[in-house]
Amino acid sequence: MVRQMVNKRHYNKDIRPDYGSGGPLIVNVTIAIHDIYDISDVNMDFTIDLHFRQYWRDSRLMFEPISNITRLFMGGDFYELIWLPDTFFLNGKSLQTHQSTASTRSNTLIELSHNGSILYSTRMTVVASCPMDLSYFPADRQRCQLNFGSYGYTIDDIIYKWTPGKILLEDRNLATFTVSGLNNSHQIRHNDVGSFSHLILYIDIERSTGYYLYQTFIPAFLIVLISWIPFWLGHDDHVERVAIGVTTVLTITTLITSTMESLPKISYVKALDIYLFVCFIMVFISLIEYAIVGYYEHSRRIRFIHQCLCLKPIATGQQPTNEPNHHQQHNNILESRLFMDQTSSIDYYSRWLFPIIFALFNAIYIWFIFSVKEFYHHDI
Numbered sequence: 001m002v003r004q005m006v007n008k009r010h011y012n013k014d015i016r017p018d019y020g021s022g023g024p025l026i027v028n029v030t031i032a033i034h035d036i037y038d039i040s041d042v043n044m045d046f047t048i049d050l051h052f053r054q055y056w057r058d059s060r061l062m063f064e065p066i067s068n069i070t071r072l073f074m075g076g077d078f079y080e081l082i083w084l085p086d087t088f089f090l091n092g093k094s095l096q097t098h099q100s101t102a103s104t105r106s107n108t109l110i111e112l113s114h115n116g117s118i119l120y121s122t123r124m125t126v127v128a129s130c131p132m133d134l135s136y137f138p139a140d141r142q143r144c145q146l147n148f149g150s151y152g153y154t155i156d157d158i159i160y161k162w163t164p165g166k167i168l169l170e171d172r173n174l175a176t177f178t179v180s181g182l183n184n185s186h187q188i189r190h191n192d193v194g195s196f197s198h199l200i201l202y203i204d205i206e207r208s209t210g211y212y213l214y215q216t217f218i219p220a221f222l223i224v225l226i227s228w229i230p231f232w233l234g235h236d237d238h239v240e241r242v243a244i245g246v247t248t249v250l251t252i253t254t255l256i257t258s259t260m261e262s263l264p265k266i267s268y269v270k271a272l273d274i275y276l277f278v279c280f281i282m283v284f285i286s287l288i289e290y291a292i293v294g295y296y297e298h299s300r301r302i303r304f305i306h307q308c309l310c311l312k313p314i315a316t317g318q319q320p321t322n323e324p325n326h327h328q329q330h331n332n333i334l335e336s337r338l339f340m341d342q343t344s345s346i347d348y349y350s351r352w353l354f355p356i357i358f359a360l361f362n363a364i365y366i367w368f369i370f371s372v373k374e375f376y377h378h379d380i
């Protein structure tokens with residue numbers, strides 16, 4: 001029936017509705033978001049699955065209601081017969097329409113009312129770019145947008161409008177993000193061809209810090225704690241001390257490398273980098289500390305041995321009797337025992353200094369992360 005109607009009226013689908021008879025055509029838009037996923041820091045894009053609905057009026061398609069039928073639902077094939085707005089996504093990297101189960105055509109619906117109003121609904125998946133500022137990563141919040149408008153018709157021909165009402169989103173909790181806000185706006189874009197009407201959907205997403213807490217922060221924190229164990233070992237346990245030191249340095253290096261691999265190569269410093277860098281420095285300084293203690297104790301021991309050797313000939317020379325000599329030897333052994341067991345003063349101070357510095361750093365860092373989050377919430 002519609003096919004006949006279109007043929008009979010010499011409908012030209014290349015000419016927009018209301019052309020030459022007044023103002024621009026108003027296209028109303030609603031979006032129902034099905035899902036948002038694959039938010040990628042590396043590619044700086046996201047994938048959105050949505051029902052995209054456009055409403056406009058084409059007076060050439062008005063018809064007399066036939067026995068109470070005022071609206072006609074048309075399948076996918078019908079869109080070849082009528083004029084359709086040439087809407088495109090400005091920041092879209094790729095667009096995929098879904099196949100319906102009934103035909104090989106894409107999953108579209110056209111509803112035509114007797115007064116010429118048309119609803120054109122399409123289910124599609126769009127991959128859209130979303131430039132991100134990762135300075136506060138992983139406590140960051142990003143504002144992604146979906147920007148669309150007509151490709152060829154300027155504001156003299158088509159004006160897009162948001163249908164008042166809420167943008168629908170089924171599930172706000174994504175794998176590593178939470179959608180914290182949705183908003184929309186209208187924009188006129190000027191370029192050398194003319195001015196174009198554009199609609200923008202804003203999607204505010206907040207990263208779930210929990211994932212990075214378990215994957216990166218806690219392991220790095222624990223590695224730093226392990227690097228302090230040698231301060232409690234005796235300075236004679238060289239092998240154990242060096243083994244722990246080297247192992248912790250290697251472990252934290254591996255952790256940093258694997259974390260950086262999953263993130264884009266950006267030239268500025270992220271909040272996460274600062275934490276990992278400080279952990280690395282802490283572990284590295286611990287290793288340097290063992291070296292200093294080792295060297296210091298070694299030279300102290302040599303000095304002590306020299307002292308003993310110097311004392312002995314004088315002692316034997318002054319008193320040739322056996323008894324005091326024996327007594328002195330006993331004293332010497334006792335003294336050297338005490339000397340050997342003595343904790344190095346460097347170790348002693350390190351036991352306090354390292355934890356205090358690291359605790360202070362953690363306190364400042366946590367305060368910083370919370371104030372960033374607070375600032376974002378204030379911003380909403």
Ligand SMILES: *[C@@H]1O[C@H](CO)[C@@H](O)[C@H](O)[C@H]1NC(C)=O
Pocket residue numbers: 026028055056057117118163164
């Ligand atoms: C578009 O929306 C406006 C109100 O926002 C309404 O008056 C108009 O009838 C709508 N047009 C169509 C074709 O639905």
Ligand SMILES: *[C@@H]1O[C@H](CO)[C@@H](O)[C@H](O)[C@H]1NC(C)=O
Pocket residue numbers: 181182183184185380
């Ligand atoms: C949505 O954006 C408009 C301006 O574009 C702004 O006035 C309004 O406060 C925003 N709403 C929310 C909930 O962010």
